[in-house]
Amino acid sequence: xxxxxxxxxxxxIPVLIGTTFLIYFMVFAMPGNPLLALFGDRTPNPAxxxxxxxxxxxxxxxxxxxxxxxxxxxxGDFGTSFTGEPTTEILARTxxxxxxxxxxxxxxxxxxxxxxxxxxxxRKGKFFDSSALAVSLLLISLPIFVIAFLAQYVFGIELGWxxxxxxxxxxxADLILPAFVLASVSFAQIVRLTxxxxxxxxxxxxxxxxxxxxxxxxxxxPVHILRNSLIPVTTYLGTDFGVLLVGATVTExxxxxxxxxxxxxxxxxxxxxxTVVSFVTVMVLIxxxxxxxxxxxxxxxxxxxxxxx
Amino acid sequence: MSGTMTSAxxxxxxxxxxxxxxxxxxxxxxxxxxxxxxxxxxETLAIVGESGSGKSTTAHAIIDLLPGSxxxxxxxxxxxxxxxxxxxxxxxxxxxxxxxxxxxxDPMSNLNPVWSVGFQVEEAIRANxxxxxxxxxREHAIRVLKEAGLDDADTRLKQFPHQxxxxxxxxxxxxxxxxxxxxxxxxxxxxxxxxxxxQKRILDHxxxxxxxxxxxxxxxxxxxxxxxxxxxxxxxxxxxxxVEAGPSRQILEDPQHxxxxxxxAAAPSLASRxxxxxxxxxxxITHETPARSAGVDLIAAGGERSHHAHAASAEPAIVVDHLxxxxxxxxxxxxxxxxxxxxxxxxSIPRGTTMALVGESGSGKTTVARMLLKLESITSxxxxxxxxxxxxxxxxxxxxxxxxxxPVFQDPYGSLDPLRSIGATIAEPLVTHNVGTSAERRAxxxxxxxxxxxPEKLIGRFPNELSGGQRQRVAIARALALKPEIVVLxxxxxxxxxxxxxxxxxxxxxxxxxxxxxxxxxxxxxAVVRVxxxxxxxxxxxxxxxxxxxxxxxxxxxxxxxxxxxxAIPGAGxxxxx
Numbered sequence: 024x025x026x027x028x029x030x031x032x033x034x035x036i037p038v039l040i041g042t043t044f045l046i047y048f049m050v051f052a053m054p055g056n057p058l059l060a061l062f063g064d065r066t067p068n069p070a071x072x073x074x075x076x077x078x079x080x081x082x083x084x085x086x087x088x089x090x091x092x093x094x095x096x097x098x099g100d101f102g103t104s105f106t107g108e109p110t111t112e113i114l115a116r117t118x119x120x121x122x123x124x125x126x127x128x129x130x131x132x133x134x135x136x137x138x139x140x141x142x143x144x145x146r147k148g149k150f151f152d153s154s155a156l157a158v159s160l161l162l163i164s165l166p167i168f169v170i171a172f173l174a175q176y177v178f179g180i181e182l183g184w185x186x187x188x189x190x191x192x193x194x195x196a197d198l199i200l201p202a203f204v205l206a207s208v209s210f211a212q213i214v215r216l217t218x219x220x221x222x223x224x225x226x227x228x229x230x231x232x233x234x235x236x237x238x239x240x241x242x243x244x245p246v247h248i249l250r251n252s253l254i255p256v257t258t259y260l261g262t263d264f265g266v267l268l269v270g271a272t273v274t275e276x277x278x279x280x281x282x283x284x285x286x287x288x289x290x291x292x293x294x295x296x297x298t299v300v301s302f303v304t305v306m307v308l309i310x311x312x313x314x315x316x317x318x319x320x321x322x323x324x325x326x327x328x329x330x331x332x
Numbered sequence: 333m334s335g336t337m338t339s340a341x342x343x344x345x346x347x348x349x350x351x352x353x354x355x356x357x358x359x360x361x362x363x364x365x366x367x368x369x370x371x372x373x374x375e376t377l378a379i380v381g382e383s384g385s386g387k388s389t390t391a392h393a394i395i396d397l398l399p400g401s402x403x404x405x406x407x408x409x410x411x412x413x414x415x416x417x418x419x420x421x422x423x424x425x426x427x428x429x430x431x432x433x434x435x436x437x438d439p440m441s442n443l444n445p446v447w448s449v450g451f452q453v454e455e456a457i458r459a460n461x462x463x464x465x466x467x468x469x470r471e472h473a474i475r476v477l478k479e480a481g482l483d484d485a486d487t488r489l490k491q492f493p494h495q496x497x498x499x500x501x502x503x504x505x506x507x508x509x510x511x512x513x514x515x516x517x518x519x520x521x522x523x524x525x526x527x528x529x530x531q532k533r534i535l536d537h538x539x540x541x542x543x544x545x546x547x548x549x550x551x552x553x554x555x556x557x558x559x560x561x562x563x564x565x566x567x568x569x570x571x572x573x574x575v576e577a578g579p580s581r582q583i584l585e586d587p588q589h590x591x592x593x594x595x596x597a598a599a600p601s602l603a604s605r606x607x608x609x610x611x612x613x614x615x616x617i618t619h620e621t622p623a624r625s626a627g628v629d630l631i632a633a634g635g636e637r638s639h640h641a642h643a644a645s646a647e648p649a650i651v652v653d654h655l656x657x658x659x660x661x662x663x664x665x666x667x668x669x670x671x672x673x674x675x676x677x678x679x680s681i682p683r684g685t686t687m688a689l690v691g692e693s694g695s696g697k698t699t700v701a702r703m704l705l706k707l708e709s710i711t712s713x714x715x716x717x718x719x720x721x722x723x724x725x726x727x728x729x730x731x732x733x734x735x736x737x738x739p740v741f742q743d744p745y746g747s748l749d750p751l752r753s754i755g756a757t758i759a760e761p762l763v764t765h766n767v768g769t770s771a772e773r774r775a776x777x778x779x780x781x782x783x784x785x786x787p788e789k790l791i792g793r794f795p796n797e798l799s800g801g802q803r804q805r806v807a808i809a810r811a812l813a814l815k816p817e818i819v820v821l822x823x824x825x826x827x828x829x830x831x832x833x834x835x836x837x838x839x840x841x842x843x844x845x846x847x848x849x850x851x852x853x854x855x856x857x858x859a860v861v862r863v864x865x866x867x868x869x870x871x872x873x874x875x876x877x878x879x880x881x882x883x884x885x886x887x888x889x890x891x892x893x894x895x896x897x898x899x900a901i902p903g904a905g906x907x908x909x910x
Contacts, residue, residue: 232436
């Protein structure tokens with residue numbers, strides 16, 4: 024097991040380097056001089072411009088710029104934004120907010136999706152199942168910003184249950200409504216997946232045997248049907264965590280959440296290479312870690328899987 | 333049937349006029365149509381029938397575990413005088429496990445793969461209130477498993493089902509079924525997925541356990557020989573009805589219903605046993621049984637085979653010389669072990685004859701077949717087909733070799749593409765090898781369908797519309813499409829019902845005589861070997877332990893292992909026709 028984890032961590036290194044390289048290259052290839060854009064309509068002092076270019080290594084060829092950046096990372100220096108704030112500080116300020124939002128959304132869609140999927144699967148073809156299907160289809164077909172505005176209007180303004188925008192520091196309570204909106208994207212997916220998995224599992228031989236040996240329904244459903252159905256759902260939830268981080272961009276924009284999405288969006292517009300790359304790198308890192316955790320969890324959920332390497 | 337019962341006690345289980353139907357789009361489809369049977373306390377009764385006869389449905393109806401939309405539509409199931417069909421869910425949960433135990437069919441799929449074996453035994457014990465408290469339940473679980481023949485139960489309680497062999501898992505399931513000392517045990521084909529020798533050990537053990545505890549057993553099986561071996565009374569079911577019932581010996585010796593007669597005639601275990609009985613016996617039986625049997629007769633087929641064997645030329649079609657296959661198995665901590673799956677195997681098959689390669693699972697017989705088909709590389713040794721060593725072939729030569737040698741696999745459900753029509757499936761090898769125009773191919777497909785005795789109208793049908801036997805005929809037709817000289821049959825009839833099996837075996841024999849085919853017949857079932865093979869090679873642990881003509885192997889087995897295999901054939905111990 025330890026060997027497997029070590030192997031996976033080693034595997035992550037080329038992935039990380041490759042990602043930073045690609046993103047750095049894309050930012051580099053963007054048209055326009057980012058510094059000029061910073062000055063807006065005014066023509067900057069050429070000497071100042073030159074000094075800034077030197078400071079940010081913008082006058083060097085691409086590979087040299089990339090090298091400066093990469094060697095900086097290994098010294099714990101993720102560069103500074105054009106506003107002079109170190110990228111590490113921006114990361115430390117925004118990532119906890121977005122991760123909080125994504126985790127909240129993950130819990131909401133996990134708990135609700137699995138519950139609805141389980142009941143649908145057990146009552147295949149009945150009223151509950153059909154209604155759940157209709158609701159899921161509706162949620163899939165609505166773009167997330169429509170759901171966000173609707174939620175803002177209904178729960179924030181009409182009912183007054185929640186604040187329409189998230190306050191500074193992004194307290195948990197403020198994040199609940201955006202988290203529900205964010206969760207709605209994959210909710211339907213999880214319902215369908217759980218439902219299909221439950222339908223398959225409940226007709227397996229060992230479920231009949233479980234009843235045959237005298238177990239009641241209250242034991243067979245959670246212990247033998249749900250437990251086994253969770254294996255594919257767990258994998259999905261893992262990959263979905265990445266989707267939630269990305270999906271947060273739109274939601275964060277609408278609910279004014281001071282998270283990664285908004286900051287990254289602005290950094291891309293400004294062409295701030297180091298900031299963009301740092302954000303994406305951390306996202307990739309999170310994605311890799313979550314997937315490793317999911318793979319390890321998979322072995323816990325399904326004892327037939329053993330990692331050797 | 334009740335007429336033969338003179339006992340004064342009331343039956344433990346009394347099924348009266350039971351009807352079970354499945355709700356489908358087209359209305360209620362009956363699966364069980366008026367079954368009557370009764371089991372006395374401590375008695376063993378076997379229901380025999382082919383798949384679809386309603387035998388498993390009857391068993392599942394008793395404990396209200398009918399799959400899908402199935403339900404009891406009429407009749408009574410009296411257990412100790414109480415009608416089980418009137419119980420609500422909670423009452424039924426009190427009957428299951430506690431009063432009526434279940435040992436299911438397939439040990440591979442009947443244990444939940446994600447829970448340890450101990451957990452699954454313990455939850456049954458707790459649910460039935462046999463013991464309470466962590467320690468007591470655990471102790472009871474160990475005792476139950478030890479009784480079921482799992483000697484190292486205390487150390488293996490924490491292990492998961494996949495770490496157990498099939499036989500061991502079946503012991504676990506038997507342990508669970510008997511864990512709360514039920515009065516009735518329903519054993520639904522409890523050993524059909526296991527090797528014969530394992531089957532014998534487990535059933536012997538089960539008989540001892542239930543005998544000691546006075547448990548009545550309802551034994552469900554498709555194997556008449558097995559049923560007669562294990563039960564005092566037989567109930568033969570066909571298309572949802574009981575066609576014959578009575579004491580086992582009486583039914584075997586003097587079957588009344590035409591279906592039972594066909595079943596007795598076709599049962600390979602019984603047939604082979606009778607062929608083995610020499611001279612006079614054979615004749616007296618052959619005139620007795622086939623005269624009445626409407627279906628195929630394996631005894632006749634067996635007789636044909638022995639004529640055929642003499643006519644075969646000595647020129648070998650396949651020569652296998654010192655064949656060895658090693659697999660590397662990854663062990664813990666980066667080490668690897670070498671498993672010798674096939675160990676120095678040599679044999680040759682003369683053209684136009686059949687060699688059976690017999691062995692239990694894990695004996696290496698399928699690996700030999702895979703190497704022969706060049707689906708697996710050879711570690712050492714050589715395989716020569718028609719005088720050509722197949723090791724040195726390039727892609728093109730291999731391609732033409734494949735047209736001369738075709739496989740038929742075990743699972744008629746898995747080996748046909750569900751999205752391809754029967755016509756397209758059979759024509760596929762012709763298309764791949766670019767044989768003929770499309771009109772010629774169509775003609776060839778029709779000819780092939782005719783050869784395997786399938787109606788032409790099946791051309792446009794799809795595999796899911798066919799029965800298992802029909803599918804296996806399609807697989808055979810596909811194998812014959814390129815007019816091969818050699819057919820490798822890997823457990824080709826193992827998944828089929830006895831009557832269908834007999835038909836396919838007869839078909840194979842006819843095709844061989846007609847087309848001078850050479851068969852390599854791989855099977856774990858010694859009973860069918862007798863009727864199909866000219867020579868037999870018995871494999872165990874990668875080696876051939878005995879190789880001789882079929883008559884020699886059956887009449888005078890030299891190796892203990894071969895003798896064990898022969899004795900384990902169900903029904904072998906029945907002195908029929910004596």
